[in-house]
Amino acid sequence: xxxxxxxxxxxxxxxxxxxxxxxxxxxxxxxxxxxxxxxxxxxxxxxxxxxxxxxxxxxxxxxxxxxxxxxxxxxxxxxxxxxxxxxxxxxxxxxxxxxxxxxxxxxxxxxxxxxxxxxxxxxxxxxxxxxxxxxxxxxxxxxxxxxxxxxxxxxxxxxxxxxxxxxxxxxxxxxxxxxxxxxxxxxxxxxxxxxxxxxxxxxxxxxxxxxxxxxxxxxxxxxxxxxxxxxxxxxxxxxxxxxxxxxxxxxxxxxxxxxxxxxxxxxxxxxxxxxxxxxxxxxxxxxxxxxxxxxxxxxxx
Amino acid sequence: xxxxxxxxxxxxxxxxxxxxxxxxxxxxxxxxxxxxxxxxxxxxxxxxxxxxxxxxxxxxxxxxxxxxxxxxxxxxxxxxxxxxxxxxxxxxxxxxxxxxxxxxxxxxxxxxxxxxxxxxxxxxxxxxxxxxxxxxxxxxxxxxxxxxxxxxxxxxxxxxxxxxxxxxxxxxxxxxxxxxxxxxxxxxxxxxxxxxxxxxxxxxxxxxxxxxxxxxxxxxxxxxxxxxxxxxxxxxxxxxxxxxxxxxxxxxxxxxxxxxxxxxxxxxxxxxxx
Numbered sequence: 336x337x338x339x340x341x342x343x344x345x346x347x348x349x350x351x352x353x354x355x356x357x358x359x360x361x362x363x364x365x366x367x368x369x370x371x372x373x374x375x376x377x378x379x380x381x382x383x384x385x386x387x388x389x390x391x392x393x394x395x396x397x398x399x400x401x402x403x404x405x406x407x408x409x410x411x412x413x414x415x416x417x418x419x420x421x422x423x424x425x426x427x428x429x430x431x432x433x434x435x436x437x438x439x440x441x442x443x444x445x446x447x448x449x450x451x452x453x454x455x456x457x458x459x460x461x462x463x464x465x466x467x468x469x470x471x472x473x474x475x476x477x478x479x480x481x482x483x484x485x486x487x488x489x490x491x492x493x494x495x496x497x498x499x500x501x502x503x504x505x506x507x508x509x510x511x512x513x514x515x516x517x518x519x520x521x522x523x524x525x526x527x528x529x530x531x532x533x534x535x536x537x538x539x540x541x542x543x544x545x546x547x548x549x550x551x552x553x554x555x556x557x558x559x560x561x562x563x564x565x566x567x568x569x570x571x572x573x574x575x576x577x578x579x580x581x582x583x584x585x586x587x588x589x590x591x592x593x594x595x596x597x598x599x600x601x602x603x604x605x606x607x608x609x610x611x612x613x614x615x616x617x618x619x620x621x622x623x624x625x626x627x628x629x630x631x632x633x634x635x636x
Numbered sequence: 637x638x639x640x641x642x643x644x645x646x647x648x649x650x651x652x653x654x655x656x657x658x659x660x661x662x663x664x665x666x667x668x669x670x671x672x673x674x675x676x677x678x679x680x681x682x683x684x685x686x687x688x689x690x691x692x693x694x695x696x697x698x699x700x701x702x703x704x705x706x707x708x709x710x711x712x713x714x715x716x717x718x719x720x721x722x723x724x725x726x727x728x729x730x731x732x733x734x735x736x737x738x739x740x741x742x743x744x745x746x747x748x749x750x751x752x753x754x755x756x757x758x759x760x761x762x763x764x765x766x767x768x769x770x771x772x773x774x775x776x777x778x779x780x781x782x783x784x785x786x787x788x789x790x791x792x793x794x795x796x797x798x799x800x801x802x803x804x805x806x807x808x809x810x811x812x813x814x815x816x817x818x819x820x821x822x823x824x825x826x827x828x829x830x831x832x833x834x835x836x837x838x839x840x841x842x843x844x845x846x847x848x849x850x851x852x853x854x855x856x857x858x859x860x861x862x863x864x865x866x867x868x869x870x871x872x873x874x875x876x877x878x879x880x881x882x883x884x885x886x887x888x889x890x891x892x893x894x895x896x897x898x899x900x901x902x903x904x905x906x907x908x909x910x
Contacts (some may be wrong), residue, residue, distance in 0.1 A: 346907075380730075380907075380908065380909070383730075383733075383734045384733070384734070384736075385730050385733060385734065385907070385908040385909075386907040386908065386909065387905065387907060404736055405736060405738070408734050408735070408736035409736065411734070413734050415730050415731070415734070416727075416730075417727065418727075419726055419727025419728045419730070419731055420726075420728070421644075421726065421728065422726075423648070423649070432640060432643075432644070433731065433732075433735065435640055436637060436640050436732055436735050436737055437732075437735030437736055437737055438736075484731065
């Protein structure tokens, strides 16, 4: 759905995006991670043709960008660096105007405009306040309005830059469910965020940007596959360490990291010797560990 | 997109407020003159003001002459300066471009909307001037529509001549504003701050007006954008002195073409970072 080759963008002397090879496949929820200032938003702008690349190729929905923007962008819904709207108009009027501003298509026909706008407002939970002027909206409501504008396209690809910014926990959860629902209905989602938890809960694939370079890109499952070690929690930690004889790599209080991935037989072994086990699981790395591992400590610019 | 831009512009309270303020100054002038019966001496003060005491229907032209040097260009610079930079500032520019609205198309729509504002503002000022003039000024035997008016050259103009010369004046004044509009639009594509664009365009005009008064600037005088602004007075000579009016139109056309070309060249390849 999105492929870039050697994508580079230089602003003066600053290399904002440096040789990025993105590969987002149909049906992915792609988590695009990176610290503030790592080049995420510039990359999103490059993909949408807002910023023009210094070098490299971009293909979105299998067409070159920005050359085919006219054919590609009607099939893409996007939220770029925060929502925007005309403050003196209502949320509904904003969406009506925005929809009318671009070309009509079978998916965004004039005839169905009012209905689509009302549906989009209802989907993001703004149906009650759609007629109030936007300047009276809270940050969270503006964010929802921006999402509604992205949804109006009935797009094949959603590009969402920090979609849960400014939302309360309840709102974050609603948006997460909405994204999963759209994904289940066949939409590919490109989600840019610096919130690891958000990506970990939703995404099927992640890319990590560090100072303009893509330092990691893989399926989340592959990244989080078992490490071949088992985590054991036991109140009888000292006896367990003695018994397992050298297989324990690390002990932190009642928590042991044991070499070997067969949790079931380890459990049988411990319990067979009369040791109590409170918790036992194959070790998987958290996304946080993975990301911190590949990014440099002073990543913020 | 053009319809959308026009709708946005003319549904915005600010647009009408600007036009109302533009109308205010000539109205105040008319009332003051009507109350005091003290007009500027011929040859002094804004053009035609000395004549309106005799015939109120000339006040349409006088009203244009009052707002032309400063008020009208300020209003045009504010609206045109806001056109692209205002969208950038609100963040809507990026959303319009990914909607997608082509960059050239967006610029063209902004241009048409700005020109429409100029036309509407000039016509409304002239219409208000006419109404106010008829209401407050030029009472007496000469005041009726059928009365002849003395031209700048001293001979008499028939009411029919006055009407079509006023119409040409409205067109000329509107056209004179297009240079300012093009300048502000160009600056509007350069910056994300509408205020900077408007003030930049005004600085350009004030600079031009200042140079006009400078004898040493004689060599560049014919190329200054404000040089022929007041040449519409020549339309009320008998016979009409077309030379400066024609030059004014040609000069404005050159400014408009060059500045719009620059605006397009800049905007079409600009990185949108707003």
